[in-house]
Structure formats: C-alpha cells, structure tokens
Amino acid sequence: MKPTNLFIAAIVAATPLAAHAEPRAAFDVAEDISRFVHAGAPVFEDGMPAYGNAFVTQGYIYPAGALDGGVEGTLPNGDPAFPDLVIGEWTCDGYFIAEGMRTETGAMVITRQIYRFDDGDLLVSHGVELADPGVTVTRAITGGTGDYADAPAAMEQVMLGMSKGYGVRLQIQIDDGTSDPVVEERDHTEWDSDARVGPASVPERKAEG
16 A cells, blocks of 8 residues: 555645744654664574663654555665655664563563654654554653754654564654644554564564474
C-alpha cells in the first residue's frame, strides 16, 4: 500500500521546508534498519539482543499521517521511500529491558530519541517503548531548541509495527493538554503483522544447531 501522487502532493503543499512559526504538533518516524547497531553482549543463543543490550538506530521524520494505513517509509536499501516528504532525521539510543528482543508485550526498551528537523529545530524525548503495535505510550520531553524550546512536558507515541526487515514505524503527538492525541484517531492497520516488531528490531535469524 503506497500513497497516491495526489496524497503526496497534498502533504508537500501543506509542509513547506521553511521554518514553522509553531512547532509541529505531530509527525511520523520511519526507522532505517540498515543503521541499527546493537552491542555484542548480552545476547541470546541466536544473537538477538537480551536484557541490558545497548543499541543505536536512525531513521527519517515525515509529516504527520504520511505512514497511515501501513505505508512503509524506507526502502530495502535504507533510503527514504518518499525523499521529497522527509522533514528531518530521527536518532534513537537506549537499552533493551524485560526479555530483550523476545519481549512480546509491554516495555521492551528504554530510550532517548532525538528529532533533528531540517529547519534546524531539535526535540528530545526519553521513556520506555512498547512491543505492542497500536498502543499509546507517554514519553517525557526533556529538551528542545528553536520552535521546541518551550515544548510541553510530554508526548504520545504509537508504534505501528514494522514490515519485514525495514524497521519500525512510529507516530508522535505532542501533548499540549488541550486535546486527545491525534495518533489515537489514525488508522493503525498493521502491514506484514507476522513480522517481528519493536522500537529497534532486526530481521529474525534462526538459531544454530
């Protein structure tokens, strides 16, 4: 499922690259799985990260709604699927908790996320991320520059899941305390729902032996 050319044109028209007078209230993130790196230990027998494993990953920031309906934001080679829509770079680092990559529900990692927008603005959040697709989690906003210098204290994140090997898709809503998160109203249809999901996932490998 891909956006139509008309849909893309509408987002581009509504999202100029120039600096915004107000911070974005919402945006989407698509992980570039080719930039996901985790520590050599601790790991499970199959090499997947276990509790306490450190990692870093990066991806692309898109306008809010760009990834609705299961749209994939990255290509297999790690390039953005819609380069004309990219509005910034997402960097995430942290540690696996619970059952590491084998976590099936609840908090899977604790992370710092840095959203670096093309107009020069910066936003930082900290908190847990869930293994459950379509479930909202609240993260603390711990810093910001430019339009985000006076950002509210919290944001809402929904992990939409991931297609096979391409990385996770996230939808972010900044919580200004005046309305329900936009992400709750969006289409959380999962794409390739049999694929492994998580805030920083890698393609599943079979255990040796």
